[in-house]
Amino acid sequence: MARSGLGEFLRSRRERITPTDVGLPAGRRRRTPGLRREEVAQLAFISTEYYARLEQARGPSPSREVLAGLARALRLSDAERVHLHHLAGTPPGPPPGPPRDVRxxxxxxxxxxxxxxxxxxxxxxxxxxxxxxxxxxxxxxxxxxxxxxxxxxxxxxxxxxxxxxxxxxxxxxxxxxxxxxxxxxxxxxxxxxxxxxxxxxxxxxxxxxxxxxxxxxxxxxxxxxxxxxxxxxxxxxxxxxxxxxxxxxxxxxxxxxxxxxxxxxxxxxxxxxxxxxxxxxxx
CATH class of the missing domain: 3.30.450.180 (Beta-Lactamase)
Structure with a gap:
């Protein structure tokens, strides 16, 4: 698994999404662009600690289920989802289902x-x-x-x-x-x-x-x-x-x-x- 590449990719995808994009309140005093780590973890149904370790290149290789949750939470395109799997060292399977989000x-x-x-x-x-x-x-x-x-x-x-x-x-x-x-x-x-x-x-x-x-x-x-x-x-x-x-x-x-x-x-x-x-x- 390309740990540093995976962490950098997750961080870049997290920072491009606003809370309103995923139905979360924007709130005040956000010190980071995009979503917070705990928000991504919540959307992906994983613990905040585990997600933080992935971004910090300290986590174990994530399972297909975790990768699917991250792809969904970060609204990845098919190409980005495949790239995520390659960074995690897990060959991508077929897309989980037809996308419903409209550009x-x-x-x-x-x-x-x-x-x-x-x-x-x-x-x-x-x-x-x-x-x-x-x-x-x-x-x-x-x-x-x-x-x-x-x-x-x-x-x-x-x-x-x-x-x-x-x-x-x-x-x-x-x-x-x-x-x-x-x-x-x-x-x-x-x-x-x-x-x-x-x-x-x-x-x-x-x-x-x-x-x-x-x-x-x-x-x-x-x-x-x-x-x-x-x-x-x-x-x-x-x-x-x-x-x-x-x-x-x-x-x-x-x-x-x-x-x-x-x-x-x-x-x-x-x-x-x-x-x-x-x-x-x-x-």
Whole structure:
């Protein structure tokens, strides 16, 4: 184990994170930039003394479990996590699960698209972030539990109120097929993740459609370029669908825009004004 290198790396990663980044109060009279040692230890579920010894190059070689806790506490990227393992002398295993933290610059991008409905999805189709127009077009995701923001679960298990599957979108069948393909890839990238394998098991048990798509073995499907939402208030809204990959987070930014001058553009303008008020947008 490269003890000094490990300690220096841990210290540098600790000093770049602010308390507010990890949901801790900033407090007063902080003599060090970033997090305190005891805060990192708390987030990683290890003792402060043990963490201090690691930074001071006096600690024993940390286990995979400890390294996983440190990577999570310090919000390491995949490349940084691998580097941490190499410094500790422990070969890195597969990533523990799909990242859920969205880069601030991506969050800012989503909010800067006033005439586009935009959101961020994880590798297992969790809606992680969205702007106001996306909430008005599809659903106010802030009003439902995080578990129900998973579009894979919604596509195959519902609910489908008023016969509207996935917000009344025209390509629900094609999207379902792409979900099966995407989850197959996620299982390959995160073979030890209970949340990934658990989601697949849940869909296999609860949906004959998913079971059939899963058994097909498909590994590639084209992404749709256009789709139409059947909105309960403004009617059909046809949009262009563009997907931007965020490789370091294994996430996707999905952007829906309407053709300039079209009735769908006018519908989006209306939705941007009224938002989710007096709308039943559950699907």
């Amino acid at each position: 601030p610059s991506i969050l800012d991008l989503v909010q800067r698209l006033p005439l586009a409905a935009a959101g961020v999805m994880s590798a297992i189709y969790e809606v992680l972030a969205w702007n106001d127009l996306a909430a008005a077009l599809m659903e106010d995701f802030s009003a439902v539990p995080p578990r129900d923001r998973n579009l894979a679960r919604r596509a195959f298990l519902g609910p489908h109120s008023d016969g509207r599957r996935l917000f009344g979108v025209s390509d629900a069948g094609e999207f379902a097929h792409s979900v099966a393909v995407g989850l197959r890839a996620a299982v390959a990238r995160y073979p030890d993740s209970p949340e990934v394998t658990g989601l697949v098991d849940e869909l296999l048990a609860g949906s004959d459609e998913f079971a059939g798509l899963w058994s097909s073995g498909d590994i590639d499907v084209p992404r749709p370029l256009r789709k139409t939402f059947q909105h309960p208030m403004v009617g059909p809204v046809t949009v262009n669908c563009d997907v931007l990959d965020v490789p370091d987070r294994d996430q996707h930014v999905v952007i829906y825009t309407a053709d300039p001058g079209s009735s769908s553009e006018e519908a989006l303008r209306l939705l941007s004004v009224v938002g989710t008020q007096r709308m039943d947008v559950s699907s």
